[in-house]
Amino acid sequence: MKYCAFLRGVNVKGTNMKMADVCKVFQDAGTENVISVLASGNIIFSSDKKREELKSILEKSMSEYFNYEAFLFLKTEKETENIxxxxxxxxxxxxxxxxxxxxxxxxxxxxxxxxxxxxxxxxxxxxxxxxxxxxxxxxxxxxxxxxxxxxxxxxxxxxxxxxxxxxxxxxxxx
The missing domain is CATH 3.30.70 (Alpha-Beta Plaits)
Known part of the structure; x- marks a missing residue:
């Protein structure tokens, strides 16, 4: 399934990260076809895992890699389009x-x-x-x-x- 992750607090108030690094974290966490949109923490990717499991894995991976408390919110492709x-x-x-x-x-x-x-x-x-x-x-x-x-x-x-x-x-x- 295709998702979009919306990261909270990216590239504001001293939490700076390159989107190429964020995409690598997502890939290393087991997602596929990872791309970023803008520098504000919008990551499109594919995964067969369930949303709750993905959220937990990705927040943990982001927190560990960037040494900050990561929060992200996942929407499917259809949900994102609907917004x-x-x-x-x-x-x-x-x-x-x-x-x-x-x-x-x-x-x-x-x-x-x-x-x-x-x-x-x-x-x-x-x-x-x-x-x-x-x-x-x-x-x-x-x-x-x-x-x-x-x-x-x-x-x-x-x-x-x-x-x-x-x-x-x-x-x-x-």
Whole structure:
């Protein structure tokens, strides 16, 4: 089966890694047809193993190789394509749109955080097919009330986010 792994915290806050090294770790862990998309930790690969087993093996391998606490979230090819296809937002020049990939039911935690946060004009959050989507004015991503949860240590093992443009690039490589 073809998967996409979305790694959390890659090439931010001092966790620097070359995608060629990440691909090698994935290959050494027993996956095949490994390629990376962008430098933000999006790895496409094939494996016959079950998702839960893969997640455990890959997080352990990444943690050991790079000497950091690795968190990654796996989606099948179909699930990855669906995240992009069901995006509820229309493109706006002055806004970024994000999808959050994470553990089961994390979308409800994210929606609660979003509802409680101060918002910029036009900022929106929506859940579609158990995926949380967020649209925020450009320049406000990390400064918005909700954007501040992106770095919350208590949620670091729960989710990661990607700009929807990243999903489009991943799908082209799938």
């Amino acid at each position: 992009w296809k069901v995006n509820p937002f229309i493109d706006k020049d002055d806004f970024h749109s994000y999808a959050f990939v994470g553990n089961e039911n994390v979308e409800n935690i994210l929606m609660k955080e979003f509802q409680e946060a101060a918002k910029a004009k036009g900022e929106e959050g929506k859940i579609v097919n158990n995926i949380f989507y967020w649209q925020v004015p450009k320049g406000n991503t990390l400064d918005s009330g909700f954007g501040k949860i992106l770095g919350k240590k208590s949620l670091k093992d729960q989710f990661t986010s990607r700009n929807l443009n990243t999903f489009e690039k991943i799908i082209k490589k799938l």
